[in-house]
Amino acid sequence: MDASKNNMLRLISGPDKKFIIPVYQRPYSWKKENCEQLLKDLKEVYERKHQSHFFGSVVYVSENNGSCQEFIIIDGQQRITTVSLFLLAIRNYVQKHPELDVKTINTRKIKNAYLTDEYADNAKKLKLKLIQSDDDAYNALIEGKQPIEDTSITSNYNYFYSEIGKMTVPELEGVYNAISTLDIVSISLKPEDGDNPQLIFESLNSTGLDLETADKIRNYVLMNMKHAKQEKFYRDYWEPLEQTVGHGEINKFIRFYLANKTRRLYDEKKLYFEFKYYREDSGLSLESILQDMIEYAEYYREITAPDKNSTPYSDILKRISKLDVKTCVPLIMDLFKANSSGYISDEELRKALEIIENFIVRREVCDLPTNALNKLFVQVGAEVDKDINDEDISYYDAFCRELLSKTGRSRFPNNHEFRERFESYDLYNAKPGMRKYILERLENFGIRELVDVEKLVDDKTLTIEHVMPQTLSDEWKKQLGENWELIQTRYLNTPGNLTLTAYNSDYSNSPFEKKKTMPEKGFLFSKLTLNDYFKNCDSWGEEQIRERAGILYQKAEKIWWMPSAAETDEDAKPEWVSWDEDADVTSKLVTQVEVMGTLINTKDMTEAYRKIHAVLFELDPTIYYNSGFSWFGKSKTDVRKARKLSDNAYIETNTNSQDKMKAIKAVCEAMELDSDDVRLLIGDKPVKAAFDINDESTYSAIKTRKLAYEMFGKLIHDGLISKEEVQSLRTKERTKELFRHTDYSALADRRDANKGNSSQIRYRKNPLIFEGKELYVTTQWFDDDRDAIVQWYRSHLK
Known part of the structure; x- marks a missing residue:
């Protein structure tokens, strides 16, 4: 690496030079305020007769291509481009106004020394080559063609040209001369001597270069290639990738793609380095990874933009999109890949997508946390692959079995739990998207004349109606009986008491009889299937609410059906359970634990408990001493059946398995550990004897x-x-x-x-x-x- 003081004009002047902004860089992005600041600085240099003005650094890799010296710009694109635009504006203004008595500005020198190389081939005359969209706009200005509007290139050029028109001749000459005072630190990287442009880029980025995750990954992919190869990779891979998923979605796509490949869902801030680790650990070439990413980008587009893609599954994908549980994308990618590889038929794929939809909805109704799905959705695909590799089972059956095998917070609620929670589900206070989705499905199930509930609710044609109103009149209290307060509290916002109507304001808190019989507006005249039940009711109370909830549940069970487990002779498999899951470990066998990435063999919950504490105590003993845990003491006599962690540190072991699990959870919470930092492998039966073909x-x-x-x-x-x-x-x-x-x-x-x-x-x-x-x-x-x-x-x- 060579670093030296230089001058901006001296750097860009002279023959046989070309400054290339590589395709992995972002477009030119300086705004008007940046240009205003530059012009203000130049005026100050001129007015105060400063000898120099520091203008930052320019980092580049220099390559000799035989006909000229190419400078591949790693950092400094904004400064070089802006100075070139200002020089071009000065040249064009002076040429267009020959009446000005400008003596110290040589427009021919600006063109041939700073902007073009007069001896180069026509195709290579421009000294500055920007990325495609910027390059077209810059070329149009240089060649005097119709400007390409709506670009920062043209906008900033117009700003400079306009400001020049406000200057006197001495001011213009002074500002032009001030450009020659712009000093820079010129840093030339030499890869042949071990300089790594990528590491330099990362260092620059860590100190303030504000790049998107996708920008960083694109730079990582392309930066260490020769310019010609960069152009090819950008054209053949990266550009199609961005076009497929959309520029605004590229970061999200990369996050879900990596989740699918590594079976971990990373925070977006970590994606750049995780992508690097994945590429290095996989041993795959960048070309192979990019080819694979393009395939998965097609899946991503189908999953996230079902309205724009007509497929046999678009209707299901649209519904899943309404549920707003984005973490299911990696699992759907698995299904699409299995379908394209012939492991699952189109019909099975459709059913599998419905199962994901049903899984999410049942968990919503049963109030199970969505954060438990982050890990589940990225791991099921790997578990399915293992199943079909190890035994005679189809992909679809393995998929169903893996979802149904989950326990605790990750479980697939069965019909008994679903029914019990459905009747008491607070549908009214669900997220608006979920609320509309559930009502739409209940309304349209099993009929041909579909009602666009979402659209009608959004434009306020339909609103959600509480049959038993939120504010009870004396008449309502009398009808509900002496337990009216309990009945309202228990059932007000539940499915049995909610419906859709176009006449909410007319109904207000009117008695049920009026809501039912109101001329042309009452439930008797409604065409919505959700209102059919009311037509045969003479009153409204707890009995009717519960009966209608049961009728709606019969629909719900058919809409959000639960698959049957695949029939296999497999014993219940051991399952990894994280410390933050509500898992039942009573009478379970714990054969392994993983603590901070280290696998440790154990024979039961007691041994697992001891070994987990031993590692965590060594990691941070202050947590144990300062958190007031009832099962921890500084001497043997402080706790029952003490187990020594170190001098003056003992844990109680005379507790049941669930209490041991709670103690582990308490420490992990206090240490603010991630879900995967502490895991236990639990199962119902002892592991069978190891197979030995010689025995x-x-x-x-x-x-x-x-x-x-x-x-x-x-x-x-x-x-x-x-x-x-x-x-x-x-x-x-x-x-x-x-x-x-x-x-x-x-x-x-x-x-x-x-x-x-x-x-x-x-x-x-x-x-x-x-x-x-x-x-x-x-x-x-x-x-x-x-x-x-x-x-x-x-x-x-x-």
Whole structure:
């Protein structure tokens, strides 16, 4: 790196120089106030006869392309561009006003020394090359063509030109001469000597360069490339990416794309460095990542702009959008990817999207927190991939099973819980979007003449009506009975008491009979299905509210249906539970804990409790001493069945599992830890004995389909199976002859072989390699074939 004092005009003057603003930079963005400040500074230099004025720094990488020296600008775009615009405005003004007696301004020098290279090829005459939109506007001004309006380039040029017109000749000459006093620090980076432009950029950004996350990532992708390659990558990848998702959505897209790939949803402030880590950890080339991002950008556009994309699922995606739970985007990306890869059919994709919609709505009604979904939605896809890789289960079935397997705050509310909470749900005080969505679905379910509830509510044609009003008259209190206050408190804002009407102001707090029979406006005359129940009611009270809530629930259960669990013979799987989840750990087995990224094996909740505290105490002992925990003491006698953490630090262990979990939660809250900083792997049953292919006593530890895969793999790896036998096992006939219950060929060259019209993949995800080619093992094995598979495997070992 060479840094030296320089002068702005001296830097840009001279032949065979070209200053290039690389495509990864933002557009020129100086505003009028920046130009006003520059002009004010130049006038001060002129009026006070200053010898110099410091104008900041210019950081660049210099490359010799054979015909000229290219200066790739890392920092200083705004200053170089603004000075060039001011010089151009001076040149054009003086040329257009020959009557001015200007002696010290050489317009030919401005053009040939500062703005163009008169000896260069026509295509390369301009010394300053901006990014595309700015470059077109700059070229138009240089060449005297029709200006391109609505750009900062043209706007700032016009400002300078206008201000020049207000100056006297001495003032203009003085300001022009003042430009020559603009001193800079010129910093030339030399990548060949180890200078890293990207690290320099990061340092500049950390001290005040205000860039969007996407700008930083674009710079990271393109900065270390040669200029020609930068142009190609920008044109082929980055520009299509931004066009697909929209410039305003690019940061959100990158956040959800990274969540899908890393299975963690990062704060937007961390995305730049997380993108770098992902690229480095994945080992993928930037080109591969960008190609993948473009594919996922198409998914993102379909998910977030369903109104602009006509697909078989647009209606569901529109509804999901109304729920305003954006964190489901990574999971929907998983589904779209599975669909494009042939793992899930269009119909199954549609059902899976409905399940996500239903999952969100049921949780809303049951008052389960949305923040629990942040982690869940990014992890389900990975869990589904593991399921279909490990066993004979379709993508759709694995998807359903994983959602249904969640517990605690992450659970999928069952019908019993949904019904119980639906009847008492405070629908009126739900978020406006959710409230309109639920009423619209209840109104339109099962009918052909759909009512655009959202539009009619937005334009106030329809409003939400409390049948039992918010303010009760004496007549209402009498009708409700002696428990009127309790009834109003319990049911006022619930689905059973709410409806839609165009006559809310007419109804006011009128008695039910009037609301029902009001000429042309009463419930009797309403065409809305939500008002059908009232037509057969003579009064309104607790009984009617509960009965109508039950009728609406029957609709709700069909609208927001719950999938059935996929039928498998899998035992309940251990599940990772974070410290901040309301998980029931009573009588559970805790086989591992993860504390601050470190995995620790445990045998039960008691050991997990001790080991978690040991790590957290070492991390910050002051939390334990200063928080007043009832289960913590400075001596053995302070707590029951004390466990020593260190001298003068003991925790109580004579508590049940739930209390242990509460103690862990209390410490994590006090330390302000993230959800994933402390996790426990809990399950219902002990982990089965580890499988060892050399120990027949462990063969029962895994399923038949997995056992067959391991045995084929072992024989192929050890060279104990012939080419002829492999070929024969590619046929159903030979497979059936050996293994009576298996209906598909044991081996295949493709994973989607023998699929027929079904969406089910019948071969394992991970292939074996036989004689340099991929070989897939079927998953279609049954327990009745276990002995036959073992006998067949033994026969090859003799």
